Amino acid sequence: AQSVTQLDSQVPVFEEAPVELRCNYSSSVSVYLFWYVQYPNQGLQLLLKYLSGSTLVKGINGFEAEFNKSQTSFHLRKPSVHISDTAEYFCAVSAVTGGGNKLTFGTGTQLKVEL
Amino acid sequence: KAGVTQTPRYLIKTRGQQVTLSCSPISGHRSVSWYQQTPGQGLQFLFEYFSETQRNKGNFPGRFSGRQFSNSRSEMNVSTLELGDSALYLCASSLEWDGSNEQFFGPGTRLTVL
Numbered sequence: 375a376q377s378v379t380q381l382d383s384q385v386p387v388f389e390e391a392p393v394e395l396r397c398n399y400s401s402s403v404s405v406y407l408f409w410y411v412q413y414p415n416q417g418l419q420l421l422l423k424y425l426s427g428s429t430l431v432k433g434i435n436g437f438e439a440e441f442n443k444s445q446t447s448f449h450l451r452k453p454s455v456h457i458s459d460t461a462e463y464f465c466a467v468s469a470v471t472g473g474g475n476k477l478t479f480g481t482g483t484q485l486k487v488e489l
Numbered sequence: 490k491a492g493v494t495q496t497p498r499y500l501i502k503t504r505g506q507q508v509t510l511s512c513s514p515i516s517g518h519r520s521v522s523w524y525q526q527t528p529g530q531g532l533q534f535l536f537e538y539f540s541e542t543q544r545n546k547g548n549f550p551g552r553f554s555g556r557q558f559s560n561s562r563s564e565m566n567v568s569t570l571e572l573g574d575s576a577l578y579l580c581a582s583s584l585e586w587d588g589s590n591e592q593f594f595g596p597g598t599r600l601t602v603l
Contacts (some may be wrong), residue, residue, distance in 0.1 A: 406588050406589055410594075415596070416596055416597075417493070417579055417581075417594035417595050417596045417597055418579065418581075418594040419594070420591050420592070420593075423589075423591070425589050464532065466532075468588035469588060470588060470589075473545070473588050474520070474537050474539065474544050474545050474586045474587070474588060475520050475522050475537055475545075475581070475583045475586065475587070475588055475590065475592055476522065476534050476537055476545045476547075476588070477522075477524075477532075477534060477592070478534070479531060479532040479533075480531075481531045482531060482532075
């Protein structure tokens with residue numbers, strides 16, 4: 375079984391400032407890692423994913439994440455946020471073998487970008 | 490290419506009733522997964538269908554069921570509705586039954602149980 379922890383339920387940040395959203399996971403099997411974003415009254419959109427290889431992953435809208443196997447973390451970063459980045463962000467994992475597309479999500483981090 | 494569509498977008502039911510939600514995946518996608526999203530429990534996996542077969546199931550009671558048709562469209566059914574079933578139900582489609590694939594989510598069906 376897998377579990378995902380997002381320690382910060384809300385992160386306020388000023389526009390053009392950098393931001394880091396934290397994600398830690400626990401799993402007895404190898405996993406793929408994902409970050410999704412959800413805007414109000416919408417479904418989820420994939421920001422980026424880590425499957426294998428380079429531990430630094432770049433995604434859409436200027437986001438990037440770094441996979442750290444020893445710390446079982448997959449933190450999301452953006453060097454300069456915009457008002458339009460205000461949304462809820464979810465970290466998720468899926469098992470590499472046998473799990474199909476089943477995603478286990480964290481509880482989400484609400485990013486609020488202020489002027 | 491059209492995205493994942495879910496119908497209806499909003500639904501109000503009373504306790505004890507049953508409900509059927511529909512999901513049309515992206516053309517060519519054979520996997521459809523369903524998730525329940527609530528403020529208290531967050532996003533929880535319900536089940537996944539691939540080529541008309543249920544491949545994965547989450548920890549939900551038997552009142553929650555689903556099926557997939559030969560055109561990959563999927564429906565989920567909830568019988569004997571309870572107040573706690575009020576939630577946003579999201580479906581996601583993917584090309585294959587493989588966790589490395591990107592999943593595309595629909596806008597969801599918001600179910601309110603009175």
